[in-house]
Amino acid sequence: MTGYHAICAAISSVGPQDAHATLYLHGQGSRGEQLERLARIHKVTVRRVDRREIDRIGGEKARGAVLVAALAGPSVRTLTDAIASIREQQAIVLVLDHLSDPHNLGAILRSADQFGVDFVVLPSRRAAGKTDAVLRSSAGAAAVVSTVEVPNIAAALEALKKADFWIYGADMTGEPVDQQQLSGRVALVLGSEGEGLSRLVRDRCDTVVRIPTGGTVDSLNVSVSAGILLYEASRQQQRFRDPS
Incomplete structure (x- = not known):
């Protein structure tokens, strides 16, 4: 999953059944910091990766953040x-x-x-x-x-x-x-x-x-x-x- 607003909403809906959710982040910036804080509040694993890795996981539209999870929601x-x-x-x-x-x-x-x-x-x-x-x-x-x-x-x-x-x-x-x-x-x-x-x-x-x-x-x-x-x-x- 990519996109700031989509990731924010998804992280906020994470429950105990979503223990394997992982947020991948690249680079610095206020939005990345906000996502990281939100992820830690909801016990989502956060990993910092380089640009090549973020593109590999989320494609060119990732723009620095990808959430990988099988969200039951x-x-x-x-x-x-x-x-x-x-x-x-x-x-x-x-x-x-x-x-x-x-x-x-x-x-x-x-x-x-x-x-x-x-x-x-x-x-x-x-x-x-x-x-x-x-x-x-x-x-x-x-x-x-x-x-x-x-x-x-x-x-x-x-x-x-x-x-x-x-x-x-x-x-x-x-x-x-x-x-x-x-x-x-x-x-x-x-x-x-x-x-x-x-x-x-x-x-x-x-x-x-x-x-x-x-x-x-x-x-x-x-x-x-x-x-x-x-x-x-x-x-x-x-x-x-x-x-x-």
């Missing part, structure tokens, strides 16, 4: 466990139907953190996973947002329905999202960058929604769409308040 749960952990009558779950771009996934996880998503459901195969690019794009959110990997997204939606979640799929042909009641237990489903929602997934959605727009381009980037939909759900559920 908040993602080691089954879907059943994740659903059972939600006690409240209001909840927001985000389901991603085979996104392929790690930068989109990282940006979406960043929005999920900001808007109080309870957990994110990801496919275990044929989709972007928690790579270094995702961790960097998420500015560290990938290390703190709860995620669940499942072999079958359609089956996951059925499990959410049984737990009283209302499933909203995102598609340009849907109903305006601002006219929907997103209170209660809500699951928002977004499709892949090229294909959108698969047929099996769309068939399991209770309601299909769209974001009203007025531009000349035919659609929004999936990470932008996710941020807008999560904001609307979070706003309706009053998950945050303007400090002013």
Whole structure:
């Protein structure tokens, strides 16, 4: 893992199960010193290495710091466990139907953190996973947002329905999202960058929604769409308040 913010977030999430986490540092500077202090607080091993070694471990994007760890983090749960952990009558779950771009996934996880998503459901195969690019794009959110990997997204939606979640799929042909009641237990489903929602997934959605727009381009980037939909759900559920 590389990137200052991603490493900070990951180190802060380190627990006793992550005893083999190691932070490799090269050079001097305030950020390196801050990372080293944080690592020592969380009992992460720190090793000072030369430039060649840091490039070998983390590649050219390492910029002086690499965290090597098999972080369990908040993602080691089954879907059943994740659903059972939600006690409240209001909840927001985000389901991603085979996104392929790690930068989109990282940006979406960043929005999920900001808007109080309870957990994110990801496919275990044929989709972007928690790579270094995702961790960097998420500015560290990938290390703190709860995620669940499942072999079958359609089956996951059925499990959410049984737990009283209302499933909203995102598609340009849907109903305006601002006219929907997103209170209660809500699951928002977004499709892949090229294909959108698969047929099996769309068939399991209770309601299909769209974001009203007025531009000349035919659609929004999936990470932008996710941020807008999560904001609307979070706003309706009053998950945050303007400090002013």
